[in-house]
Amino acid sequence: MSRVLKFISARWMVTYAVAYMIFLYAPVVLLPVFALNDATIIAFPLSGFTTNWFVVLWHTEALHGAIRNSLFVAVTAAILSTVLGSFAARASARYSFPAKRSIMGFIMLPLVLPEIIVAVALLVVMMRLGMSLSLWTVVAGHILICTPFAIAIMSSAFQGLDQSLEEASLDLGETRVGTFLRITLPLVMPGVISSLLICFTISLDEFIIAFFLTGTDVTLPVYIWSQLRFPTKLPSIMALGTILLVLSIGLLIIAEWFRRRASKKQGLEASPTGGFV
Amino acid sequence: MSVKRNKPIIELNKVTKSFGTFQALKGVDATIFEGEFFSLLGPSGCGKTTLLRMIAGFEEATSGTIVIGGKLMTGIPANKRPTNMVFQSYAIFPHLSVGDNVGYGLKTRKLPKAEIAAEVEKALKMVDLGGFSDRAAHELSGGQRQRVALARALVMRPKVILLDEPLSALDKKLRDQMQVELRNLQRSIGITFILVTHDQEEALIMSDRIAVMFEGEIAQLASPEELYRHPVSHRVASFIGVMNFLKATTTVADDQEITLNIPSLGTVSVPASYMPAGMDADTVKTIGIRPEMLTILFDDADKSTCRVEGTVTSTMYYGDMTYYSVKLSDHDDDVTISMRNTAGRSIVPAGGLVQVGWGVESIVLFK
Numbered sequence: 001m002s003r004v005l006k007f008i009s010a011r012w013m014v015t016y017a018v019a020y021m022i023f024l025y026a027p028v029v030l031l032p033v034f035a036l037n038d039a040t041i042i043a044f045p046l047s048g049f050t051t052n053w054f055v056v057l058w059h060t061e062a063l064h065g066a067i068r069n070s071l072f073v074a075v076t077a078a079i080l081s082t083v084l085g086s087f088a089a090r091a092s093a094r095y096s097f098p099a100k101r102s103i104m105g106f107i108m109l110p111l112v113l114p115e116i117i118v119a120v121a122l123l124v125v126m127m128r129l130g131m132s133l134s135l136w137t138v139v140a141g142h143i144l145i146c147t148p149f150a151i152a153i154m155s156s157a158f159q160g161l162d163q164s165l166e167e168a169s170l171d172l173g174e175t176r177v178g179t180f181l182r183i184t185l186p187l188v189m190p191g192v193i194s195s196l197l198i199c200f201t202i203s204l205d206e207f208i209i210a211f212f213l214t215g216t217d218v219t220l221p222v223y224i225w226s227q228l229r230f231p232t233k234l235p236s237i238m239a240l241g242t243i244l245l246v247l248s249i250g251l252l253i254i255a256e257w258f259r260r261r262a263s264k265k266q267g268l269e270a271s272p273t274g275g276f277v
Numbered sequence: 278m279s280v281k282r283n284k285p286i287i288e289l290n291k292v293t294k295s296f297g298t299f300q301a302l303k304g305v306d307a308t309i310f311e312g313e314f315f316s317l318l319g320p321s322g323c324g325k326t327t328l329l330r331m332i333a334g335f336e337e338a339t340s341g342t343i344v345i346g347g348k349l350m351t352g353i354p355a356n357k358r359p360t361n362m363v364f365q366s367y368a369i370f371p372h373l374s375v376g377d378n379v380g381y382g383l384k385t386r387k388l389p390k391a392e393i394a395a396e397v398e399k400a401l402k403m404v405d406l407g408g409f410s411d412r413a414a415h416e417l418s419g420g421q422r423q424r425v426a427l428a429r430a431l432v433m434r435p436k437v438i439l440l441d442e443p444l445s446a447l448d449k450k451l452r453d454q455m456q457v458e459l460r461n462l463q464r465s466i467g468i469t470f471i472l473v474t475h476d477q478e479e480a481l482i483m484s485d486r487i488a489v490m491f492e493g494e495i496a497q498l499a500s501p502e503e504l505y506r507h508p509v510s511h512r513v514a515s516f517i518g519v520m521n522f523l524k525a526t527t528t529v530a531d532d533q534e535i536t537l538n539i540p541s542l543g544t545v546s547v548p549a550s551y552m553p554a555g556m557d558a559d560t561v562k563t564i565g566i567r568p569e570m571l572t573i574l575f576d577d578a579d580k581s582t583c584r585v586e587g588t589v590t591s592t593m594y595y596g597d598m599t600y601y602s603v604k605l606s607d608h609d610d611d612v613t614i615s616m617r618n619t620a621g622r623s624i625v626p627a628g629g630l631v632q633v634g635w636g637v638e639s640i641v642l643f644k
């Protein structure tokens with residue numbers, strides 16, 4: 001009897017898992033499907049294969065501006081977040097100082113805060129301070145939400161670093177700066193690259209903060225949102241979505257690869273979920 | 278074993294170290310001489326590693342001074358000190374080859390590449406790793422990593438090499454082998470070695486002198502033989518090997534002789550020279566005898582030594598040795614007696630009545 005129950009519950013679990021996956025990923029799969037469909041209306045049945053929507057993208061000037069803006073914001077935010085994250089991670093891994101846990105918790109808070117709240121709050125503050133909205137205000141907002149991710153990645157990089165390696169370097173006559181360049185940096189480099197890629201990806205597709213804080217120069221997600229009002233543009237947006245999807249997945253894979261290599265370099269077994277990807 | 282005692286290389290003057298309210302070192306005074314193999318021996322938490330790290334320059338003394346090679350080290354960072362350390366974890370740089378690890382320090386001195394390569398090879402040969410220069414760090418075994426760490430320190434030709442429990446990660450066989458090798462290497466190159474260890478056997482085998490440390494203080498600083506034969510306290514005696522303690526009181530004492538009443542052994546007279554410095558006859562409360570200084574007499578004809586009767590309470594057979602617990606009298610705990618299992622010698626089972634032989638010259642006096 002219990003065997004039958006077990007069999008049924010096992011089948012139920014499988015069904016549930018499959019349904020869950022379909023619900024999660026079917027829309028994503030539809031993206032490339034409609035991007036390559038030869039029709040302006042997003043509906044089945046499919047009417048034929050075309051790469052036309054990708055060609056349209058190529059000729060849309062406003063899109064190119066948005067891409068340039070997004071790249072600028074994402075690269076800047078990624079670099080600054082990683083630098084800030086490294087400082088915080090290093091401090092928390094090496095030193096003990098008063099209220100360490102609460103300070104770290106405070107820095108990590110944007111991870112769980114609703115983005116809309118963060119966005120509105122930032123907008124109000126910036127207006128009050130009399131700052132004009134530009135790509136830099138978007139960068140500032142993105143640094144706020146990217147830094148916790150950078151800290152998470154860099155913390156594991158620094159924690160895996162045996163402190164006696166740096167002491168050994170000093171002991172052998174190297175200066176502090178030299179020790180950082182010859183020992184610390186090479187050993188946490190995979191973490192740095194991983195953090196850069198993750199922050200870049202997060203910033204690239206972030207919409208809410210960018211929407212609130214952007215001035216006249218829009219970022220890519222804001223541009224896409226603005227185009228959704230025109231039904232005829234929909235298939236080319238699908239095409240754009242497809243490109244972004246492939247890029248994001250690619251970047252995340254590279255980031256994860258670097259993280260695992262970092263663990264391996266330090267002789268640790270990389271846990272499959274140890275980072276956060 | 279003779280060491281030139283004339284030239285001090287490290288002088289520790291009333292060195293203290295506090296971490297918050299915890300006093301890790303409570304005023305350590307010691308002089309370490311050039312070419313000496315010096316060990317800091319003690320249980321974990323006794324401050325020996327802290328002291329080593331202070332000599333290396335990783336920790337600053339709370340008070341007191343450290344002088345190395347005649348120069349005051351206060352405020353001088355680790356990278357400007359004439360010492361090099363072999364870390365407990367070896368701290369081999371994982372992203373560098375063996376050669377780059379060993380040549381790391383020479384590169385900071387901006388030596389020409391060819392010269393570095395030659396020096397590195399020389400140092401690697403010293404530790405029997407000639408030709409390993411191009412190997413990656415992760416290809417090395419535990420013993421090889423230890424050798425690389427040593428070569429990395431040797432190549433710098435420091436005044437002092439500091440070793441922080443360098444053999445504790447190795448298995449027993451390899452450790453025994455490395456103890457001998459390390460000792461021979463130190464003798465042949467003549468650099469001062471300071472070893473931190475909690476393994477008393479290791480310290481005895483390798484050192485010229487040993488500082489036994491308890492709770493941030495040096496309890497006794499002496500040669501291995503002196504330390505083993507004349508420990509100054511119960512604690513030192515029990516930390517270095519095994520010591521049997523028997524109750525004793527002084528009955529008569531003069532310039533020549535001290536007569537003791539030892540309930541388990543009877544009345545015993547020892548030369549006055551046995552009295553440790555800083556103790557007088559009235560303060561003697563116990564005597565100590567090492568297990569190997571007691572014998573179970575199998576041959577009744579042997580009348581040469583003093584003897585006393587006892588009952589075997591347990592027997593532990595170790596192959597080459599047998600350890601007996603023997604009750605001598607109601608006045609003391611059972612004593613431990615170690616006997617070599619020579620040809621034809623039988624093992625006495627528990628409960629057996631035995632004659633225990635002992636000699637006056639093996640008696641150590643304690644408070």
